[in-house]
């Protein structure tokens with residue numbers, strides 16, 4: 001007994017117990033305090049922040065022009081490119097006290113920066129690579145990205161949030177493997193972790209993600225990463241730079257670089273792509289942040305320059321929200337051909353996609369039909385068989401170009417850089433390229449540090465880098481409950497108020513102040529641009545007055561995200577968007593028409609079916625109404641034709657088309673039972689069946705079906721689950737015809753050599769999942 005007491009109260013036991021208690025208390029404290037730090041809510045956040053109206057675009061252009069006339073107006077830095085990289089550099093440089101100009105040839109974030117996967121992440125698969133290949137460099141990159149992930153969520157809390165992502169597991173041996181990998185991800189994030197990853201039983205996984213295929217499912221691991229609205233984040237960066245005094249201009253392109261007598265760059269020629277006007281801009285240093293277009297600017301600087309960018313395309317499709325739960329994503333790190341596939345809830349819908357196929361540099365790359373079908377096939381693989389994954393469910397499809405780069409200073413045998421690259425040419429052109437959205441801030445910090453040294457700006461800066469703490473426009477007065485204040489003050493629908501709060505932060509008060517009354521008892525304000533999406537008309541006015549939107553595409557694609565969520569809905573909203581922008585920007589009829597045509601062309605690159613019914617611009621006055629009548633009479637040769645019924649339904653059957661299909665079916669189908677073969681023709685179509693092998697032959701006679709390829713028939717039968725069928729009934733025939741129309745209206749694949757899917761190595765894919 002005394003020996004036991006001695007043992008219990010020995011110093012060693014006490015030391016163990018104390019250490020254990022400390023460990024448990026510390027661990028508990030750490031666990032309870034883990035997760036993202038949300039901004040503190042205060043009573044002040046119930047009210048709008050002080051109003052702020054940025055300088056107009058005209059004032060910005062004037063400042064750019066003055067720099068070449070008045071030496072005192074010379075800029076310290078001219079940044080070329082208004083994507084994530086350029087905008088990040090502008091915020092960093094201007095907040096250090098430098099005089100900064102930024103020009104963007106299209107719209108802010110019109111390039112890759114609006115077409116990303118929208119993840120703010122360290123990259124679980126990069127970590128896998130680091131561990132398996134004992135690659136310390138890769139490990140450091142993941143660590144850095146996880147650090148940046150935390151800053152991202154703190155400096156723009158309203159635009160980014162954490163997202164649980166599920167890795168479904170179909171083999172028992174994968175359980176410890178995936179679980180250990182995710183735990184390592186948590187540990188690597190350390191105190192910057194969001195929430196810790198956890199294992200889920202099969203039942204729990206199916207409860208959370210009911211669309212998941214249950215057959216063979218063993219369980220799942222859930223880990224956390226961040227998600228954001230990329231183009232709105234880009235615009236917030238630009239507006240933050242403006243608030244600190246930067247001069248910015250979208251739709252302004254650098255067409256020439258200018259050198260002084262010492263052969264060093266001292267300015268550029270800039271062209272306003274909206275008016276065609278050109279002028280010079282003077283700056284002590286020029287930064288090339290043109291992403292996939294880096295080589296174009298490097299060639300303007302030195303025509304003998306050897307290309308350093310190897311673009312890699314990643315496609316995404318938007319599916320209706322019934323494809324994923326609203327608050328959890330899914331990731332498969334090893335698909336049938338080695339690519340990564342994911343589907344993530346985003347802005348009320350589901351985005352699915354993959355990354356990495358080599359591609360040419362182009363301004364508006366298009367998602368290829370083969371890639372879209374590949375993504376659908378992989379999605380189908382994960383979903384329960386009772387969910388029909390249809391081509392027609394693709395609401396929008398887009399492709400983004402990742403600027404993978406070679407370092408020109410490295411030996412020629414060296415391949416692509418892993419992350420980003422900063423290179424200073426002999427002329428002083430400072431190029432920053434590569435990297436990922438998540439690390440835009442760290443890249444900007446490094447770039448401005450280098451620029452200060454290279455361009456001798458030490459006396460011009462007022463401080464070191466402050467962007468770790470600099471909150472973006474819209475953040476200060478925002479809290480997670482701000483949307484309630486918006487509902488109470490403006491009488492908005494909850495969905496609309498939440499959308500405005502999550503995309504504009506405290507600037508949502510200004511957006512709402514531009515909203516027109518609905519004239520209804522509820523909601524009082526907030527006329528929608530499209531019935532199923534929370535974007536409102538006031539956003540269009542706000543985009544023009546406060547965010548430099550200049551074209552209809554700027555609004556439907558990057559200020560609101562309608563074009564990314566649903567290309568057809570964006571098309572339908574277009575006349576109203578153009579009408580409002582026309583009022584704000586005083587567009588003539590010809591300008592409105594041009595905007596309309598250009599936007600329809602753009603929507604073509606977002607997966608809009610070529611056969612889509614295009615709505616008409618509403619005439620504004622009597623003269624325009626008469627003009628419309630005149631042109632329609634001319635087109636119809638005098639006969640006033642009534643427009644056919646609206647043909648927006650996904651299965652694009654025209655009026656009367658179903659009747660023709662029924663008739664065709666009745667003519668070629670045979671009665672169900674063999675003994676009825678001699679049955680009289682009055683045997684109803686419902687009791688007849690058409691042999692599958694005859695369907696193509698039969699349909700070829702029908703206008704619209706002549707050119708559909710055998711490959712498409714196979715795809716559609718497969719998609720419908722009829723691959724092994726001998727024959728189909730009337731209902732199935734009509735279903736097949738609907739799917740054929742969807743597929744045949746899809747943008748055709750470009751005639752390119754077979755796409756090589758997995759050439760870009762994981763660690764060099766720079767962003768994406």
Ligand SMILES: Cc1cc2nc3c(=O)[nH]c(=O)nc-3n(C[C@H](O)[C@H](O)[C@H](O)COP(=O)(O)OP(=O)(O)OC[C@H]3O[C@@H](n4cnc5c(N)ncnc54)[C@H](O)[C@@H]3O)c2cc1C
Nearest residue numbers: 081083085105111112113117119254291314437438767768
């Ligand atoms: C498919 C895909 C998915 C991705 N997903 C993620 C992700 O989930 N998370 C993540 O962190 N990263 C992701 N990334 C990476 C990230 O999107 C990019 O690293 C980032 O957007 C690159 O920004 P950028 O500014 O360098 O290029 P861009 O956004 O392309 O900007 C360059 C700009 O320069 C302009 N420009 C070109 N020439 C001129 C000129 N002469 N004058 C003026 N302007 C000019 C262009 O118009 C363009 O707007 C993804 C990338 C891709 C392709």
